[in-house]
Amino acid sequence: MSTDNLTKILTSTIERLSQPESLKELFHQHRDGDPLPSGKALKEIIELSRSILFPGYYGKSTVNIRTITYHIGVNIERLHKLLSDQIAAGLCFVDTKSYDSTTDFLSQYKDKADGLATKLIERLPDIRAILATDVEAAYNGDPAAESRGEIISCYPVIKALVNYRVAHELVKLGVPLIPRIITEMAHSETGIDIHPAAQIGHHFTIDHGTGVVIGATCIIGNNVKLYQGVTLGAKSFPLDDDGNPIKGIPRHPILEDDVIVYSNATILGRVTIGKGCIVGANIWITEDMEPQTKKYKKSN
Incomplete structure (x- = not known):
């Protein structure tokens, strides 16, 4: 490639990358x-x-x-x-x-x-x-x-x-x-992803830890234990009239005191896992659990 062609390509690329329309909401202008x-x-x-x-x-x-x-x-x-x-x-x-x-x-x-x-x-x-x-x-x-x-x-x-x-x-x-x-x-x-806005009580622990996700509006009580791979996430994102996600609403689980959630369990939405519940490994929860209940994946 000739020097002239290289210069033209680089100049064109720089100009395209500098166009205001391509920088919308991707550019932090320093003061x-x-x-x-x-x-x-x-x-x-x-x-x-x-x-x-x-x-x-x-x-x-x-x-x-x-x-x-x-x-x-x-x-x-x-x-x-x-x-x-x-x-x-x-x-x-x-x-x-x-x-x-x-x-x-x-x-x-x-x-x-x-x-x-x-x-x-x-x-x-x-x-x-x-x-x-x-x-x-x-x-x-x-x-x-x-x-x-x-x-x-x-x-x-x-x-x-x-x-x-x-x-x-x-x-x-x-x-x-x-x-x-x-x-x-x-x-x-x-490998542990905890949103800083989540609310977590005392005597909290995560065994191993890798792959745990705790969403922004989660509320976790006292003496709660999670295992690796647990997701406390949102089930869906309500949209406004323009089709944009509505922010600032509770959308993650509530775990009351003394709950144990085993590895790779997924709990989604604003559901309540009652006091003393045990959530087994590799299962999907999208509904409330009454206190002192257990939910396990059934074996074949």
């Missing part, structure tokens, strides 16, 4: 001082959160009872700075209104972002307390587990739940975008 949330910074935020919530298991292994206050203090200070910046970036990302281009995003969002980051950090003791119940549930529910330390160090459910429980608190604080990125990071790391 001065308007950064996107940083995947690198959010990864560090999760690493810091894990080291604060489970010191000695994540982060510096040299931490001991004499130095723990110092280590947590340093990590908290760093976490607040990173989190504040990322929340501000998220607020800026979803704010599509024009604003004074002579003023950078920090002056418009910094105070709000600082306050939200502070509120999240203030909730870390409560997040640790509920994660402790998740560790207990995983330990008590797995005869192969030799210690709670093994659960914290090795089990993907704990890594996924740290991300989820931090992200869920950010959702409750009204932080946009950042919570979803955080739970998708756990999804990539563990």
Whole structure:
């Protein structure tokens, strides 16, 4: 191919890729001082959160009872700075209104972002307390587990739940975008996909974990156990008059306390699985289950 032909092809392709009609809703136009949330910074935020919530298991292994206050203090200070910046970036990302281009995003969002980051950090003791119940549930529910330390160090459910429980608190604080990125990071790391808006009680665990999906409007009670491959999803998407999916309506299951769902079971729609129910492996549920009932796939 001649140089002239190559230049023409490349120039034409660049022009086609730059056409506004081809970029509709696929292009985020940056404004001065308007950064996107940083995947690198959010990864560090999760690493810091894990080291604060489970010191000695994540982060510096040299931490001991004499130095723990110092280590947590340093990590908290760093976490607040990173989190504040990322929340501000998220607020800026979803704010599509024009604003004074002579003023950078920090002056418009910094105070709000600082306050939200502070509120999240203030909730870390409560997040640790509920994660402790998740560790207990995983330990008590797995005869192969030799210690709670093994659960914290090795089990993907704990890594996924740290991300989820931090992200869920950010959702409750009204932080946009950042919570979803955080739970998708756990999804990539563990194979466990929990939407940050889902509501999950204490003593929750997922055995093995790979392939579990928990939708945005799920409500899960206390002492619930899932196995690998479980889907808590939506059965259908109601449409508006224009044929577009209606957003913001409850469409995922409710699992009451003490429910067990075995591997590869699929529960779809706004159905209620009553207290103490057992859902067997490889079955499809689209209707309510009364409390203390069992449903298994019949053998041939």
